[in-house]
Amino acid sequence: xxxxxxxxxxxxxxxxxxxxxKDQRYIxxxxxxxxxxxxxxxxxxxxxxxxxxxxxxxxxxxxxxxTAIAKRHGLTKEQIFVGNGSDxxxxxxxxxxxxxxxxxxxxxxxxxxxxxxxxxxxxxxETVQTDNEFLINPDDYMNPNGGIVIPNPNAPTARYLIVDxxxxxxxxxxxxxxxxxxxxxxxxxxSAVSFINDYPNLLVVQTLSKSRSLAGLRVGMAxxxxxxxxxxxxxxxxxxxxxxxxxxLAGAMAAIEDEAxxxxxxxxxxxxxxxxAKAIAELGFVSIPSxxxxxxxxxxxxSAELLFGRLKSKGILVRYFNKxxxxxxxxxxxxxxxxxxxxAKALADIAEEAxxxxx
Amino acid sequence: xxxxxxxxxxxxxxxxxxxxxKDQRYIxxxxxxxxxxxxxxxxxxxxxxxxxxxxxxxxxxxxxxxTAIAKRHGLTKEQIFVGNGSDxxxxxxxxxxxxxxxxxxxxxxxxxxxxxxxxxxxxxxETVQTDNEFLINPDDYMNPNGGIVIPNPNAPTARYLIVDxxxxxxxxxxxxxxxxxxxxxxxxxxSAVSFINDYPNLLVVQTLSKSRSLAGLRVGMAxxxxxxxxxxxxxxxxxxxxxxxxxxLAGAMAAIEDEAxxxxxxxxxxxxxxxxAKAIAELGFVSIPSxxxxxxxxxxxxSAELLFGRLKSKGILVRYFNKxxxxxxxxxxxxxxxxxxxxAKALADIAEEAxxxxx
Numbered sequence: 001x002x003x004x005x006x007x008x009x010x011x012x013x014x015x016x017x018x019x020x021x022k023d024q025r026y027i028x029x030x031x032x033x034x035x036x037x038x039x040x041x042x043x044x045x046x047x048x049x050x051x052x053x054x055x056x057x058x059x060x061x062x063x064x065x066x067t068a069i070a071k072r073h074g075l076t077k078e079q080i081f082v083g084n085g086s087d088x089x090x091x092x093x094x095x096x097x098x099x100x101x102x103x104x105x106x107x108x109x110x111x112x113x114x115x116x117x118x119x120x121x122x123x124x125x126e127t128v129q130t131d132n133e134f135l136i137n138p139d140d141y142m143n144p145n146g147g148i149v150i151p152n153p154n155a156p157t158a159r160y161l162i163v164d165x166x167x168x169x170x171x172x173x174x175x176x177x178x179x180x181x182x183x184x185x186x187x188x189x190x191s192a193v194s195f196i197n198d199y200p201n202l203l204v205v206q207t208l209s210k211s212r213s214l215a216g217l218r219v220g221m222a223x224x225x226x227x228x229x230x231x232x233x234x235x236x237x238x239x240x241x242x243x244x245x246x247x248x249l250a251g252a253m254a255a256i257e258d259e260a261x262x263x264x265x266x267x268x269x270x271x272x273x274x275x276x277a278k279a280i281a282e283l284g285f286v287s288i289p290s291x292x293x294x295x296x297x298x299x300x301x302x303s304a305e306l307l308f309g310r311l312k313s314k315g316i317l318v319r320y321f322n323k324x325x326x327x328x329x330x331x332x333x334x335x336x337x338x339x340x341x342x343x344a345k346a347l348a349d350i351a352e353e354a355x356x357x358x359x
Numbered sequence: 360x361x362x363x364x365x366x367x368x369x370x371x372x373x374x375x376x377x378x379x380x381k382d383q384r385y386i387x388x389x390x391x392x393x394x395x396x397x398x399x400x401x402x403x404x405x406x407x408x409x410x411x412x413x414x415x416x417x418x419x420x421x422x423x424x425x426t427a428i429a430k431r432h433g434l435t436k437e438q439i440f441v442g443n444g445s446d447x448x449x450x451x452x453x454x455x456x457x458x459x460x461x462x463x464x465x466x467x468x469x470x471x472x473x474x475x476x477x478x479x480x481x482x483x484x485e486t487v488q489t490d491n492e493f494l495i496n497p498d499d500y501m502n503p504n505g506g507i508v509i510p511n512p513n514a515p516t517a518r519y520l521i522v523d524x525x526x527x528x529x530x531x532x533x534x535x536x537x538x539x540x541x542x543x544x545x546x547x548x549x550s551a552v553s554f555i556n557d558y559p560n561l562l563v564v565q566t567l568s569k570s571r572s573l574a575g576l577r578v579g580m581a582x583x584x585x586x587x588x589x590x591x592x593x594x595x596x597x598x599x600x601x602x603x604x605x606x607x608l609a610g611a612m613a614a615i616e617d618e619a620x621x622x623x624x625x626x627x628x629x630x631x632x633x634x635x636a637k638a639i640a641e642l643g644f645v646s647i648p649s650x651x652x653x654x655x656x657x658x659x660x661x662s663a664e665l666l667f668g669r670l671k672s673k674g675i676l677v678r679y680f681n682k683x684x685x686x687x688x689x690x691x692x693x694x695x696x697x698x699x700x701x702x703a704k705a706l707a708d709i710a711e712e713a714x715x716x717x718x
Contacts, residue, residue, distance in 0.1 A: 002586035004536050004560060005593070009455045014596030017419050028415075037411035046413075046606065050405040052396030054575040054610070056387075057568070060376050084443060087599045095479075096368045120454075120597040177363050201363060209416070216413040216605035227361035234364070237373030238479040240446045246575035247405065247606045251413070 030317040034213035045254035078226040086207035086220030096231040097177035102146025156331040160291035184292035186211030200225040389676040393572035404613035437585040445566035445579030455590040456536035461505025510540040515690040519650035543651035545570035559584040
């Protein structure tokens with residue numbers, strides 16, 4: 001606390017990102033990174049862009065990248081926005097479309113950055129309870145509201161809401177903006193991007209951090225009616241005109257265009273996910289059906305906090321949230337097959353130590 | 360205008376960056392870029408960082424870069440903040456230290472992003488008139504206020520305020536934060552960073568875009584008491600935890616450490632600036648004494664708007680602001696000697712065409 005902080009700054013409860021250990025000795029299953037490297041074409045494009053032109057500002061409109069993204073989805077670049085990670089896009093979307101006058105709605109169990117944005121901008125919010133298995137019920141999003149955020153698949157639960165259900169939410173809320181946060185959509189879900197031409201109140205947000213293995217490059221993208229994209233641009237140009245550097249623009253474009261590599265690596269992650277879910281189920285662990293690159297895992301008798309600590313001592317980092325409703329779960333990112341074998345082996349050992357293995 | 364925009368989004372008047380022509384046929388003297396390429400060591404560091412580790416998030420605390428910056432200035436990393444360009448740092452500093460309750464002060468002629476930030480965050484402001492030669496008078500900053508922003512050197516005027524005068528402002532405003540925006544300090548001014556240990560209300564903001572030739576990399580830095588740095592971090596972590604990608608971190612660190620290259624290129628820019636000022640003075644043009652990498656130029660008889668258009672038609676882009684008090688001036692970035700010779704030649708031709716050359 002400092003006398004120089006504004007009341008707002010003093011009142012904030014900032015987001016806490018997952019641990020990023022600097023020694024790198026851990027098997028890192030705690031921040032939903034992709035175990036496979038980025039497309040070699042993306043790395044090559046970045047190396048090529050590392051040249052004397054770095055003395056010049058990047059294109060503030062990011063036209064080439066937006067055009068490439070639009071092309072992939074059969075849209076126009078006026079329907080595309082790009083930002084410094086999907087977090088930045090969400091940070092622009094909240095003040096662009098939500099107001100202090102009316103509360104917005106999002107699930108009670110979800111990405112913990114949503115309430116942080118809301119507090120930062122003074123936007124009131126109500127959380128909507130998910131059911132016992134963390135399912136989102138569209139009927140709960142039919143009341144008057146100032147906007148809606150639906151993460152699909154949800155995090156940290158990994159729960160996917162089929163798009164027909166999502167469409168009911170879009171239809172019932174024609175006067176407010178519905179943000180669908182699809183950070184994890186490429187691991188088995190169907191994207192709401194297919195609705196962009198039908199619903200002017202829909203903003204879909206995605207990231208290159210997970211399915212394109214580019215968490216270190218900081219690029220996110222949003223899809224929406226040109227009016228919504230213009231709203232995002234108005235906020236961006238009141239904040240920072242050049243949010244993507246020349247290297248991020250070049251690498252992102254090459255990654256978007258390398259469809260074959262994207263298909264191959266996401267398929268591998270999904271296969272490993274199913275294999276892991278099966279292996280740990282045999283050890284008595286329960287995971288929520290996942291359409292993401294992580295599992296949300298619990299054990300009926302062993303506490304998640306204990307599991308977290310024992311895994312860490314065995315050199316495996318996962319994410320534990322000490323919060324109501326989810327404090328019996330661990331969020332476990334999908335690594336390589338080898339890493340997940342070690343994870344499953346570690347769980348087996350811990351369960352055995354606990355003397356509670358289900359045989 | 361869209362019914363989906365928030366009242367705030369609808370009310371914004373976003374910042375308009377200088378033209379970034381995509382065909383690159385112009386001599387580009389309009390966005391204060393450095394005519395020399397970045398340090399070869401920075402480019403090499405970026406190429407090395409373009410590797411498989413891009414799949415991993417960057418260090419959200421940016422410890423290595425902050426340590427390198429701190430070392431250069433004899434400070435500690437707790438006194439350093441880094442961001443996605445100095446624009447982003449300013450966008451975090453406004454809500455961190457300024458409040459809707461009390462108006463902040465900044466010069467009437469200055470960087471046009473300051474009022475944009477203020478409006479975005481609902482922070483009232485009063486502009487303080489600079490004198491006829493655009494000098495800032497410290498006595499004008501002694502009234503009660505909610506914070507102060509002093510650009511030094513100022514833009515677009517290029518005017519430098521000697522740091523002893525700046526110190527008077529710091530001393531008279533112990534209860535509010537004084538941001539000194541030093542985007543252009545490395546071209547001849549003395550930095551207020553030397554006051555960091557003495558004034559807990561001082562935040563100095565700098566950028567790698569100009570003196571390190573890295574406008575395309577998007578890296579800015581701030582210096583202040585650890586309490587102020589913590590305030591910036593609270594806002595950053597309510598907005599986007601990972602604002603600098605792995606490539607920006609690597610390139611920035613190498614650039615900061617290459618002192619010799621920095622000295623050489625800034626010296627060259629300053630020499631070209633003095634040479635250009637002298638050459639155009641001989642043509643009857645008047646420029647404000649500059650401590651920046653640009654000149655603020657006027658002619659007693661030829662309109663700036665006409666000059667701007669004629670220069671553009673001759674393939675030379677400069678910046679013209681159609682605003683009260685400065686609408687007779689052009690802001691001209693310093694290019695290479697060759698580029699500035701062409702610029703001076705173009706001015707001579709235009710003046711001759713206008714039939715008004717002073718002989």
